[in-house]
Amino acid sequence: MTKRILMTSALISAMALSQAYAASETPALAAPKLTISGQSNFNAWWFHNDRTVIVPATPFGPGEPCDYIGKGRGYLFTVDDARLKFDITGKTDPGMDYGFTIVVDADTNKQKNIKENYLYFGGSWGKLTMGDVDGVEDTMAFYGGDPLGGTGGFDGNFDRVVNFTTGTVVSPDLVGDTSRSTKIIYHTPRWKGLQAGVSYTPRTQHRGEAATDTLRGKEGDIGTNRKIFDTHSFAGGVNFINKFNNGWELALSGTFIFGEAHSPCKNIGPSNSQIVTTQGLFLAPGNFSFTNKFKNTSAFALGFLNSYKGFEWGGEFGWNGRSHEATRVSYQNANAVTSTAKAKDSWFIDTGLAYNWGATKLSGGYFYGHRKAVAYNAVADNIGNSTSRTHIFTTALDHKLAPGVLVFGEYAHYNMKNNGAPIDGAIANAANNPGTQYFEVRSGKSNAFVLGTKIKF
Numbered sequence: 001m002t003k004r005i006l007m008t009s010a011l012i013s014a015m016a017l018s019q020a021y022a023a024s025e026t027p028a029l030a031a032p033k034l035t036i037s038g039q040s041n042f043n044a045w046w047f048h049n050d051r052t053v054i055v056p057a058t059p060f061g062p063g064e065p066c067d068y069i070g071k072g073r074g075y076l077f078t079v080d081d082a083r084l085k086f087d088i089t090g091k092t093d094p095g096m097d098y099g100f101t102i103v104v105d106a107d108t109n110k111q112k113n114i115k116e117n118y119l120y121f122g123g124s125w126g127k128l129t130m131g132d133v134d135g136v137e138d139t140m141a142f143y144g145g146d147p148l149g150g151t152g153g154f155d156g157n158f159d160r161v162v163n164f165t166t167g168t169v170v171s172p173d174l175v176g177d178t179s180r181s182t183k184i185i186y187h188t189p190r191w192k193g194l195q196a197g198v199s200y201t202p203r204t205q206h207r208g209e210a211a212t213d214t215l216r217g218k219e220g221d222i223g224t225n226r227k228i229f230d231t232h233s234f235a236g237g238v239n240f241i242n243k244f245n246n247g248w249e250l251a252l253s254g255t256f257i258f259g260e261a262h263s264p265c266k267n268i269g270p271s272n273s274q275i276v277t278t279q280g281l282f283l284a285p286g287n288f289s290f291t292n293k294f295k296n297t298s299a300f301a302l303g304f305l306n307s308y309k310g311f312e313w314g315g316e317f318g319w320n321g322r323s324h325e326a327t328r329v330s331y332q333n334a335n336a337v338t339s340t341a342k343a344k345d346s347w348f349i350d351t352g353l354a355y356n357w358g359a360t361k362l363s364g365g366y367f368y369g370h371r372k373a374v375a376y377n378a379v380a381d382n383i384g385n386s387t388s389r390t391h392i393f394t395t396a397l398d399h400k401l402a403p404g405v406l407v408f409g410e411y412a413h414y415n416m417k418n419n420g421a422p423i424d425g426a427i428a429n430a431a432n433n434p435g436t437q438y439f440e441v442r443s444g445k446s447n448a449f450v451l452g453t454k455i456k457f
Helices: 002-025 422-431
Strands: 033-049 054-056 072-090 097-105 115-123 126-132 182-188 194-203 229-241 249-262 271-273 276-279 287-290 296-310 311-320 329-332 338-341 345-357 361-377 382-401 406-419 446-457
Touching: 287 422, 329 382, 338 382, 361 422
Parallel strands: none
Antiparallel strands: 033 072, 033 446, 054 276, 072 097, 097 115, 115 126, 126 182, 182 194, 194 229, 229 249, 249 296, 271 287, 287 329, 296 311, 311 345, 329 338, 345 361, 361 382, 382 406, 406 446
16 A cells, blocks of 8 residues: 555656646747727718710610719718727747737628638748738739828729729729638748738639629629629739838839639620610610620739838839730621720829828829720721720828827819720620619719828727
8 A cells, every 4th residue: 555655646746747847848828819900980072073874775675864873073971991900819839820810891881891801820931821811912012002191092982982984994903803802822931121922812702601603703792793703813922121221111012913704694695785875875876796705814013112201102003904804896887897896905003102291291192094995986887996094183181180090181083084985884784784774884074072080099
């Protein structure tokens, strides 16, 4: 008995010493940490839009005038960019970072309010991100919108009140942008200011747990909610950041996207249809037909950002090529003469400049969008190419009242023109839903001014 007691005591002592040694060598890991951040804007808008509405005919007959749709002139209150961000972060004993992030969109106009939801793991080998999050074509790019204040200038919230002309390039996002579709991303460590990243998105119209409809766009979308989408979308980016001894900071970026484009609706129309105006007049006496095939995504952008003694200057050139363009448009006139055409390249440039002094910031930006669209030539009674142009001028004045509290005033002027808008509208209408009889084309000039306040923590 005594022998057993001694053996048991020795075993207990050995276990205690072993645990003490292990504790000294491997300290207990800290529990994951929750961090909450967020922001919200309240904006008051004044705006005026020129407006022209085109109603395409369909296989079911000519459409009806619908010129009351769209934004004309007036004022509006909006709550924009309201969100809460929940970050849960931790660290393993070998030093690997991990966590997950959920961003809640506080837009009361939406039924589904999760904006982002992703997991990540990182260490000396780089960072792996998986889930519903922006791709590297967005997060690694520098552009002219970076210095801009207010709502963000030409990349801000003016879509709340501006009528965009169908078929014009109005966004600094590349065609085929994966947005927050479910994806996997890898970033290399930053080495001497240089970093690279790549992302893969199986399907740009899929997020989270949504079921997949392989014949159309995102499940549940109807009518004009459906968009041309990509499968097997690859995006990549490289950027460089360096701060010189004199205080000048320079950032450069290059990004690209490749993907396989698909129509959101397989059985599209109209086929051999006419396009009529809101006045009930036929745009052309013949018949148009469109293909159900669209060019694959192949787009890239080059950008930069400089900052020096209160000044900020950024810019970008983006090339969309023929990404998501219909492969062919045909027109047969009343004399049975057929002409064919296809939209050609589209591209954009943007720039922004800002000066900061104390708690105040003055900024201004410019965006130009260019596209060779398909247009009807009434003199020759055939179709060919016509240049679509967009000019956007913005300026903003921001002032910080306190840490995280900002007031601002911002103005934007839009000048958009596309002679091929009726055909672009009919193609988009047909690709979205063959049963939809109307497609609005909004064109002309827009002016908008906004006074806003933002709280960010």
